[in-house]
Amino acid sequence: MQLSREALLQAYRQMKTIRAFEDRLHDEIQTGEIAGFTHLYAGQEACAVGVCENLGPKDFIISTHRGHGHCIAKGCDVIGMMKEIYGSREGLCKGRGGSMHIADVEVGMLGANGIVGAGAPLAVGAGITAKSNGTVSIAFSGDGACNQGTTFEAMNLAVVLKLPVIFVFENNHYSEHTGVAYAVGAENMAVRARAFGMRAEMADGIDFFTVHDAMRELIEYCKAGNGPAAIELDTERFYGHFEGDPQRYRGPGELDRIREERDSLKVFRKKVTEAGLLEHADIDQVDEEVMALIDRAVEEAKAGERPGPEHVVEDVYISY
Template sequence: MPYDSAFLLRAYRTMKTIRIFEERCIKEFEAGNVPGFVHASNGQESVAVASCISLSDTDIIGSTHRGHGHSIAKGCDVIGMMKEIMGKSTGLCKGKGGSMHIADFDKGMIGANAIVGGGQPLCNGAALASKTLGTKDIAMSFGGDGSANQGTVLESLNFAVVLKLPHIFMFENNGYGEGTGANYALGCDSLADRNRAFGMPSEFVDGTDFFATYEVCQRAIAHARNGDGPYAIEAETVRFDGHFIGDPQLYRGKDEIKLAKKNRDCIKIFRDRVLKEGWLTAEEMDAIDVEVIALIETAVKEGLAAPNPDPETDLMADVYCSY
């Protein structure tokens, strides 16, 4: 067997945790328990997990507004995340970050970013620090197809090549930059080809296939960690929900989401593969499902019971400047 059972069970558990977490976040948002916006990553779990599963806590990732999955895949505490998303003072960022700004430096998660294309320059900085200090740590930035045309991202790609930085650029192409189709907005047939033009290795992968994505990421990680510079990956994936929860999605075709859930669900594809190969049993994965549901239920209960920030003591705490 090319993968040991502990690895496969960990991968499945993490993907399932992301899925159930996102589904519950949607439910709690609709119930009025989550302030602000929620951008769910249902359907994109395999990219997050395949990318992060072999990274250490000292490797750095930078995420996007759709960052819950990346945070969980990098090891952020699920209960602390739920509290943060609910704006509670005991959340990972003391309730000041919310859904789009989760960060945990102890886990190498330098932050989700509501600015499209905002994470890639930050990860260049982390990669430059690693190279300068000789730590052998790497940085991995996540961005959607919608970020790929941002000037900050194009500059980051070039900068990483010029300085030979240990930075992996992961582009999750879910077909839409908000409501604009990637086939219209990118202006090219292959984002992987365009990234290669900057002078770095670049690959395309089916992001609904955990195993294919994991193998590509392993090549990229080895390349960056060995001091050979940056690497780019275009992972074609699918977004089951709208750009944000409440998005009417009038830009999507009839039955598009229904067909995607039927044919392109990365968790279903993973289960089918490991069962077919005899690597895991349905009973093992079903048991994980039960445990994950219980964990998320606990997270919600603790989140709802957690205290709100105190405006008098918390408003100006942990800020850089006071006016």
């Protein structure tokens, strides 16, 4: 399906926003102003955006510890996210969630998660609601989470209950520091998913258009009452497992190679300009606007109100 000019610009804007957000965080973390672990999503932009550009505000997603890209792609406020990461009370979760636990239920983002494989069962729970209201629930996972028993149980239950849940496995080739060829015994993750009795596909996670088209088909399939599905997206991670990771498990020249040959933003720009769908000037303008947004987000996050001792018991218990 040919996307409109507006849809193409929106897709690129989302991918560029994720890249700029993560690149800026990579720099800002060095100042020591951001507390806690941070896991950057740069390199995997086509996965999050290719999936989420097919979704509406009432569709659900569950993220991972590497969740900034999913949040942005699903429509979370970028400035609110930056404030959250900086620990401001003005953040999306009042500064209580930080990098690994950003959520915004209003846009269907049910939360990032610091526990590997914990998102899949939550997505199945949301899938029960999705089945009743005609929407879909997406469980983002990495190649590490595909080995977790929670993921296996969630996939089986989704099939048993015939839920509109899609398990999206972003294979960036490393589970923390362990190569996927060493850690995953099956030929691929799609084979495992099919063993549970669901439809499963594979796609190039560097190419937005490939991801977008594959997900559009799977979403239509699930919303039609056919039960769950899964997809494995082959992608790349530009930074370490966490900020501060020395990445000694990488091969010589590996990062330089994937940044040059496997960059989803470069692939997108090349495709749309060569096809005459967008001009370089259009994309350059988006770049400028996004960088201004990220500058503003950091400035406001640094100036944002911080929580005090009087706030420590807020939102601990629900008041009925």
